[in-house]
Amino acid sequence: MSQNKHAIKNGEIIEEANAVVNVTLPPVQSNFSVYEALRVLKRHVVHLDDHTKRLEKSALSIHLPLPKVDWMSEINKLIEKDNIEDASIRILVVGTETPTWFITWTKLLTYPDSYYKEGVDVITYEGERLLPQSKTGNLLINYLSREEAKRNNAFEALLIDRNGQILEGSRSNFYLIMGDTIKTAPDEKVLDGITRISVLRAGRELGYKIDFTSPFPREIWASDAVFISSTSMGAMPIRSVDGKECPFDSEKVAAICSLVRKWELE
Amino acid sequence: MSQNKHAIKNGEIIEEANAVVNVTLPPVQSNFSVYEALRVLKRHVVHLDDHTKRLEKSALSIHLPLPKVDWMSEINKLIEKDNIEDASIRILVVGTETPTWFITWTKLLTYPDSYYKEGVDVITYEGERLLPQSKTGNLLINYLSREEAKRNNAFEALLIDRNGQILEGSRSNFYLIMGDTIKTAPDEKVLDGITRISVLRAGRELGYKIDFTSPFPREIWASDAVFISSTSMGAMPIRSVDGKECPFDSEKVAAICSLVRKWELE
Numbered sequence: 001m002s003q004n005k006h007a008i009k010n011g012e013i014i015e016e017a018n019a020v021v022n023v024t025l026p027p028v029q030s031n032f033s034v035y036e037a038l039r040v041l042k043r044h045v046v047h048l049d050d051h052t053k054r055l056e057k058s059a060l061s062i063h064l065p066l067p068k069v070d071w072m073s074e075i076n077k078l079i080e081k082d083n084i085e086d087a088s089i090r091i092l093v094v095g096t097e098t099p100t101w102f103i104t105w106t107k108l109l110t111y112p113d114s115y116y117k118e119g120v121d122v123i124t125y126e127g128e129r130l131l132p133q134s135k136t137g138n139l140l141i142n143y144l145s146r147e148e149a150k151r152n153n154a155f156e157a158l159l160i161d162r163n164g165q166i167l168e169g170s171r172s173n174f175y176l177i178m179g180d181t182i183k184t185a186p187d188e189k190v191l192d193g194i195t196r197i198s199v200l201r202a203g204r205e206l207g208y209k210i211d212f213t214s215p216f217p218r219e220i221w222a223s224d225a226v227f228i229s230s231t232s233m234g235a236m237p238i239r240s241v242d243g244k245e246c247p248f249d250s251e252k253v254a255a256i257c258s259l260v261r262k263w264e265l266e
Numbered sequence: 267m268s269q270n271k272h273a274i275k276n277g278e279i280i281e282e283a284n285a286v287v288n289v290t291l292p293p294v295q296s297n298f299s300v301y302e303a304l305r306v307l308k309r310h311v312v313h314l315d316d317h318t319k320r321l322e323k324s325a326l327s328i329h330l331p332l333p334k335v336d337w338m339s340e341i342n343k344l345i346e347k348d349n350i351e352d353a354s355i356r357i358l359v360v361g362t363e364t365p366t367w368f369i370t371w372t373k374l375l376t377y378p379d380s381y382y383k384e385g386v387d388v389i390t391y392e393g394e395r396l397l398p399q400s401k402t403g404n405l406l407i408n409y410l411s412r413e414e415a416k417r418n419n420a421f422e423a424l425l426i427d428r429n430g431q432i433l434e435g436s437r438s439n440f441y442l443i444m445g446d447t448i449k450t451a452p453d454e455k456v457l458d459g460i461t462r463i464s465v466l467r468a469g470r471e472l473g474y475k476i477d478f479t480s481p482f483p484r485e486i487w488a489s490d491a492v493f494i495s496s497t498s499m500g501a502m503p504i505r506s507v508d509g510k511e512c513p514f515d516s517e518k519v520a521a522i523c524s525l526v527r528k529w530e531l532e
């Protein structure tokens with residue numbers, strides 16, 4: 001928290017240090033909140049409509065009355081105030097009696113080129129998210145699985161459901177390429193990723209069929225490549241799972257990633 | 267949040283209004299926190315040892331490094347400062363790099379005598395808590411199920427697991443009395459309730475056998491009585507489930523409740 005950075009709270013520009021919530025409020029204690037993580041590139045807010053639509057869906061799913069906000073103009077206020085060029089932006093709406101909302105930002109989250117060329121290491125982690133299609137404040141499983149990944153020097157954790165199938169990463173969606181098919185969990189079981197929409201569109205443009213079936217970990221070893229996607233990652237190839245090297249084809253993933261990144265600037 | 271009320275933050279007495287956390291911190295965003303809800307009766311902190319032991323277990327289960335705190339003396343500082351006679355107390359430890367901890371309080375949560383004599387209405391709600399034995403900040407399922415109960419004019423929601431069995435309430439443990447047996451979910455599937463320990467001890471003293479099997483809702487209709495327990499409720503009889511009246515025997519439950527309450531003052 002820098003003294004010079006700002007945030008927006010209920011439409012008002014504040015010091016970031018004042019972007020706080022009181023721990024005695026039941027909705028704060030119970031993660032009764034929804035959020036979105038966006039990107040600003042060259043002062044342009046990427047896929048804002050998709051993000052605000054998903055925010056509405058998330059709020060509806062937990063009966064949180066979303067305030068009417070012109071998110072574009074509010075984010076632009078913050079871009080102007082802090083002279084932001086590129087950034088990761090977070091919208092948070094906490095369901096207090098009159099919902100309290102925040103817009104905060106951090107330096108744009110990017111990853112070294114080597115991650116895209118050489119792939120990243122991931123682990124598997126047993127766990128299912130509550131209300132997987134919603135971005136709510138109920139994020140402990142994401143946090144714990146990611147910390148477990150860190151302890152194993154891995155970049156991401158893949159969540160394995162009660163049937164032993166791979167649903168999604170702690171902060172990403174997951175895909176398996178086999179021949180002319182991209183396999184990924186069905187929509188209703190995972191986060192409706194904004195970048196996932198682009199990945200599947202890119203896959204189709206490149207001639208892949210999409211098979212909406214959650215892959216089993218054992219299928220990884222018979223695949224051509226596996227990868228994850230998120231707003232900050234784009235599409236990122238995986239080179240090992242639970243410490244074991246896996247089939248790896250960074251070019252197949254790069255072809256998808258390059259279309260995804262192109263569309264962000266449109 | 268009253269101006270006159272205080273809280274403790276990392277050992278320092280503060281205005282309750284300043285008991286805040288910054289929404290830009292990842293552990294805050296991800297409910298990486300543990301808590302306890304206690305009672306102060308006549309300036310006496312009830313079952314403090316049991317609560318602090320559970321706090322340690324909760325912290326261990328999510329790898330949260332718990333700070334060494336003399337909770338008794340810290341709670342007593344707050345009792346003195348705000349001249350507290352009876353209260354509900356909350357300890358909260360947020361897993362920031364150096365964990366931040368709070369002690370806050372509210373008026374003692376109590377319920378009308380009629381709830382104990384006439385019983386309360388509950389609903390069933392499909393859902394399982396993550397890490398059921400731990401009191402973490404990951405509480406959205408508890409909040410949502412309780413809000414659904416409120417919309418149905420019910421007092422509590424019973425969480426039904428993937429097998430259709432009753433685990434616990436949104437903020438209580440659940441029991442079914444049939445003949446000489448009290449049936450309740452196995453320890454590893456539910457919160458290790460401090461009052462649950464007393465309820466089972468009281469049950470045994472009154473001659474009941476304890477069967478640690480999660481009851482199915484259909485068993486309610488063949489039971490003698492069903493009830494819930496929590497720190498603030500003690501043992502409270504249920505009179506209806508999902509709008510349907512159920513077997514009700516407030517005296518059986520009252521016998522248990524009276525022992526539970528007696529031990530609180532020891």
